[in-house]
Each structure stands twice: as structure tokens, then as C-alpha cells.
Amino acid sequence: MNIHEYQAKALLRSYGAPVSDGRVVFKAEEAKTAAGELDGPLWVVKAQIHAGGRGKGHFKEAGAGDKGGVRLAKSVEEAAEEAKKMLGRTLVTHQTGPTGKQVGRIYIEDGSGIERELYLALLVDRQTSRISFVCSTEGGMDIEEVAAKTPEKILSFSVDPATGYQPFHGRRIAFALGLEGKQIKQCVGLMGTLYRAFVEKDMEMLEINPLIITDSGELKVLDAKVGFDSNALYRHNDIASLRDESEEDSKELEASKYDLNYIALDGEIGCMVNGAGLAMATMDIIKLYGAEPANFLDVGGGANKDKVTEAFKIITSDSNVKGILVNIFGGIMRCDVIAEGVVAAVKEVGLEVPLVVRLEGTNVEQGKEIINSSGLNVIAADNLSDAAEKIVKAVKG
Secondary structure, rough: EEEOOHHHHHHHOOOOOOOOEEEEEEHHHHHHHHHHHOOOOEEEEEEEEOOOOOOEEEEEOOOOOOOOOEEEEEHHHHHHHEEEEEEEEEEEOOOOOOEEEEEEEEEEEEEEOOOEEEEEEEEEEEOOOOEEEEEEOOOOOOOOHHHHHHHHHEEEEEOOOOOOHHHHHHHHHHHHHHOHHHHHHHHHHHHHHHHHHHOOOOOEEEEEEEEEEEEOOOOOEEEEEEEEEHHHHHHHHHHHHOOOOOOHHHHHHHHHOOOOEEEEOOEEEEEEEEOOOHHHHHHHHHHOOOOOOEEEEEEEOOOOHHHHHHHHHHHHHOOOOOEEEEEEEOOOOOOHHHHHHHHHHHHHHHOOEEEEEEEEOOOOHHHHHEEEHOOOEEEEEEHHHHHHHHHHHHHHO
């Protein structure tokens, strides 16, 4: 689960991290009052969406101006005016894709004098199963571009969970970033603070870009992007309450209500599979045969008829889907349950695109009989390769 910048900063502030004072605005008429509560003399007005690249983005609608989603203002009135220009409009960045995201809230904060911009992140390293620090002197830029062109400017290392964070970790980061004097001590303390927040709140990713050195020589968190382990939210009601469902894909949101593992993609072939590994293999073989998957969908090993029905509905609600591949290897999951769910869903929502079904495993003959006697226009497949070839052929003509 992701949260907005202003929420991330409030969380980090509660741990003692240095962040600027700011106010969140939901309505245009609130903007002037909010800006007036800050000291100035410079205000930063930021669109709040779950995507990076806001400063380099652009708005679709006329009247929003052409300054992107992060703007500077030199007066309360100007800050309020910039907030009004952005609220309710659609911001497009390299991370949102061409559709963009509607701006429903604005964050106005005190401006900061910047001497240097640095990059810092904490994340879960899946290879080592440890928390890793990533830092670079090239803050304010796309870290992917830095990694591709000047990888030597990035330091990355993991922390042994047996010892946890130690001061030498902070000093290592400080030296890599070229910090001096009191900044080294500040860095050691700040890294410890961030590590503690990361662990205690079950974060998956904490990115600060940029981490700045102010014109007075202090370290400050100028931006913050935080993602949490959704499976651990039951331990953190305070974090769960920060969820902004308007920022989430409507299909993914609906899937979460039924405990379905669904991720929307950009392709044209919808997939319903049981098991994450088989789902990945199904997506790969669709690409091998020349098409693109429209989603990742793992119905799990304990799905029932109703759950399968809802999964099928979610797939068909995607206007990009031009064909559907159901690929089930019955182990714990029974093929007849999948078949019943598919038949029920098609009868309820209809079927306007080709459907290929490959069933194998527990109760496979019963499952095939349910499909064959349903009267549905279903293309049967003998194996995964056959299924992928048939659905791609059906979709492409």
C-alpha cells in the first residue's frame, strides 16, 4: 500500500526526521488559509498523487498552467492561486502513463534553501531477504537513469538483521555522499531514525529524493515516498487508515475485496490462473506467442465458485481485454470448481471475446464435462503451450 507525500512526511516527523512544515488542501477555498499558516517567504505547492515525476509532469486540461505538479510561490496569494490551478485536474507523469491521475489534494509547505540534492532509499532486498540502503550524490534525478549511465555514483548495501542498524552504517552513507563536519553526525542519527520507522511500520520501500543539504548546512527530507507491506497492515490500523482508494486501480481494488491476487497490466489477453508461479509462466508464454497479458491474476488454492465468478467479472470489466485464457492445474484447487465459476460468470456477464480453457489435475474430467455441457463457446486446450497458441491466434484474427 502506498501513501501520499504529506502523509509520509507526517509519519517521518513523528519519528523525529527533519521535514518542512506544511498543510494539505482538499478544496480550492482552503488554499489561502493553509498557505497563510506557514512562515514563507517561499512556498512550495505540490500535487498529491501516487506517482513520481510530478515536477516534470503536465496537466491535460486548459487553465492548469504549464509548470508541472510542483510549483514555487513567493506569496500566500500566489500559493493559493497555484493550488487552485491544480486541484481537480489530471496530472500526467512518466509513471502515471498517458491517462494520468486526477489531483484531489494539494500539499503546501515552506520552501527550503538548497545547497545540494542527494538521493536516499531503504528497501527490502529480495535476494538477501534484508533491508538495504541505497544512496547517491545525484539526488533530484531519476535514479534509474543514474544507475544506467553512472552506476559508480550509487552505493548500495544491506543491513544484517542480527545486528540491525549501527552507527557505522550511517557513517558509510555520510562518506559516500560527501558530507562533512556536523552533517556526518546528523546523517548517522537520521539513518537510524529512518531504519527504525521502516522496521516498526513494516515498510517495503522508503525513498527520499531529494534528501537535501540546506543553505544553512542541515540535512532535511525534502520529499518522501513510502510503500507498506499490505500483508502486515493488520498490525497497523493507523497506517491502514491512510489508504486513498481513489489512487488505486478500480479492478485491483475490487479484487482485494475477494482476496484475489490481481495486478492490472497493459496487454490484451486476460488471465485466470491458480498459483503465482503458474500465473507468471502463463504470462511469459503469452508473450512468447506474440501477445501481451492484460493482468496477473492468481485465484489461489482455496478459491470457491463465488470467488472464481468475481475473478472472471473483473477480467471482463477491462475494456482492453480481447481474449481470456483460463489455465488451471488442479492440486488443492479442483477443476470442477473453476469450471462452475467460469460458467456462472459467463452466464451473468456474458462473453464477447474468445475464451480458451486449459484444465489439468484434480477432477479434470468433471471440469471439462461442466464446460462442454454448458453451451458456451469455449476453446479447449490440451496443455499450456496449446492454450497460449490458441488464445493468441483467436485474438489476432
